Amino acid sequence: MAQTDSAPPDLLAVQGSVSQRQLQDGLFAIVGLLTILVATIILLALVLQLAIQGFPRLTWQFFTSFPSSEWQQAGILSAWIGSALVMLVTAAIAVPLGVAAGIYLEEYARKNWLSALIEINVTNLAGVPSIVYGLLALGFFNDLLKLGESILTAGLTLALLILPIVIVTTREALRAIPNSLREAAYALGASRWQMIWDHILPYASGSILTGVIIGLSRAIGETAPLITIGALTFIAFLPPAPIQPSFPYISLEWLQAPFTVLPIQMFNWVSRPEPEFQINAAAAGTVLIGMTLAMNGFAIYLRYRFRRGVKW
């Protein structure tokens, strides 16, 4: 105290402003934390409210019934089977294509205009609105290639949509593998492809899987591009089963079948004027959120584990 008394007035003023500025610092820390908390809590509250509204409808019957004009009888059987089949096609196309493209860009491409062109396109496609992919599907797959409003068209569309995600995560995963392992393989006489196939790809597979799951979780919630190709909302039948009881046992007819998916079913119910159907929509939304959260959570967990587990 005595010291402050004897200090020149200038310093006193500075000290006053220091404590004021420290207060500002503390205030901002609180504001920042509150901002994050409020934003997160609002969204979590919305999710929770949706789950509470939809919960009573989440019965066995809901998962095993077709859509219906009676809200209590309506269910999501055709929707979730449609979603599952579309995801199957999406994964079957996006994973090999995206991983191959990622390998090309990371391990093969020399720095020239061609690889620069591909890279610019990947970045740009990641920013194209999803509904534009729907227009592509409508004009190209549907009108030009005559694939129809089918599971195959939907799977192809969503595969192109998530392709940039798969490519970017594949590249990041490959880049994380130290060069010393590439040289070790080469030094033993491996060719470039042997090096990639025997070593780099297996070591990167965990991180690639993370990207694939994030991509698929995005695809499973996509609505707009599938509305554009005319995915029907009232589908009271299932596509032909892929496995048949008689020869040749495996059938690909389901690829050409009309379909609906969960987000479209939900959109349909939201758009209905009757408030009862909103409960169905909430239930479908809960299932959808549950699926995407589970997929994303699994991916985040995997990434965490691989970051921890890497020792090289």
Added chain:
Amino acid sequence: MVEKVSTSLSSLSMLQPKAEVRNLNFYYGATQALKQINLVVPEKRVTALIGPSGCGKTTLLRCFNRMHDLYPGNRYEGEILLDRINILERRVDPIAVRMRVSMVFQRPNPFPKSIYENVAYGLRVQGLLKRDFIDHQVEQSLRSAALWDEVKDRLKDSALNLSGGQQQRLCIARALATEPELILFDEPTSALDPIATSSIEDLMSQLKQQVTILIVTHSMQQAARLSDYTAFMYLGEMLEFNQTTTLFNQPLHQQTEDYVRGRFG
């Protein structure tokens, strides 16, 4: 003085050379990294490459298994004869060269696979797939690398669970499995503690019974302890090449003398 040099060099030329470098120039793009290198690597001996960092010793080592081919813009001029075949020639397959010339790197770099698979990989890429043969080679190589007793009960374990010194011995076993004619060591102990270092050095002096060794080292003591012949490189040039004792005790050049006396480097 001059007479003495010529005798020691003539004694060199009497040796059975495993590999011979003739007028080698090497370029990273426009920069010349190696200038007019001439060197003899005698069979079943240890030859050391020493010199201050940046002198091109690792660059030279990596010419012997054509590692530079992996990166664009690199260019060789001159010859490296391996059993009288110029391996730098365009029609020579670099992969075939690497199957005959193994390499052990600065830092242990085992594959994140099992111990067994690490050693077996070189055989697999050569298309040697017989189970018995691979088992036999894996055991032999691990024995030669003085690792067999430590790992024989856990060949299926991940190689990453081994200690640093064990990992480097595993990398040596991996390099031995294909019965190469020449093994290149690129500062193999620089990332290891003194105990692991001495075990690797013991291993190398035993290995020269079976195989020709070319080693890059930054440690003069290591070169003096291990090698039969030593080459001193400076600024991309080969200043001096001689029997190790001669090079260390009666160096020809002032730079060599300064370096081996520890005055710079």
Added chain:
Amino acid sequence: MTNSSVQSSKLTRLTTHKASRDLRELAIHIVLFLAGFSCVATTIAIMYILILESTYFFQHISIVEFLTSSDWSPLFDPPGYGILPLVAGTVTTTLVALFVAVPLGTIAAIYLSEFASAKLREIVKPILELLAGIPTVVYGYFALLFVTPLLQWLYSFPAPLLSTWLPNLFPLELAGFNMLGPGIVMGLMITPLISSISEDAMRAVPVSLREGSFAMGATRLQTAIKVVFPAAFSGISAAYILGISRAVGETMIVAVAAGLQPNLTFNPLDSAATITAYIVQVSLGDLPHGTIEYQTIFAAGLTLVLFTLLCNIIGYFLSRRFREIY
């Protein structure tokens, strides 16, 4: 001796294998290249389809009418083909979203980058990521059924006063379909995007700059605002631009909650259709392919793509700039 004969036999076999190996490697190289090129092909296909169908459209409708007419009613008689109402809807919802997301995202980014502990960051970032992964149709549901009723309730307090003051701007009650609710929800949705890109940009600012500021006696907040924020500004603005691009292209939230009626207004309390919502509305109906009504959605789509392309290019160069500095 036997050893060396084994070696040489190995070698001869190697040379015979070389040709087939090289062929295989080349084939793989080509296949991988084609996979990489599929991205270029996708872009080409998108542009081809959009331009092809739009060309048919512009053969019938003049580009001047398309860009300047204030009436968008292709499905009525007489039809109107002016894109302005859809652009107005898109701009308004985007502005509302930015009004929410820019302050929230920036404050969150400054907090996470300059104030929060590493531990808190590790908890918050995955949660934000999870929330950003929720399907947009669900966000649309939130906007229509939770946020709009809440806004209606809040609005009912100042409404009598406001509507007597400026009756043209403020209706007596907030409609069930409006642009405010979906705009706010959209803002919440893009907040994680903006905060995570901005945070990356701020964390890329070298510690030495911060230390220089601290050494001069600045507080953390002063350092954050006067030193870190300006240094990272091009990266942060890239985040804003990508946020705009996302908001403009967002479809389901506005399709569900903003109404599907084109309406030339910038008042967020009104209902209106965006470009994306219009495409959805047409797709839901049963339009015969090849008609001019059907082609309108491609013309609308082309507008959308050109706009987001512009955003992406600006964002790309901005984020490159901030990477180059450090």
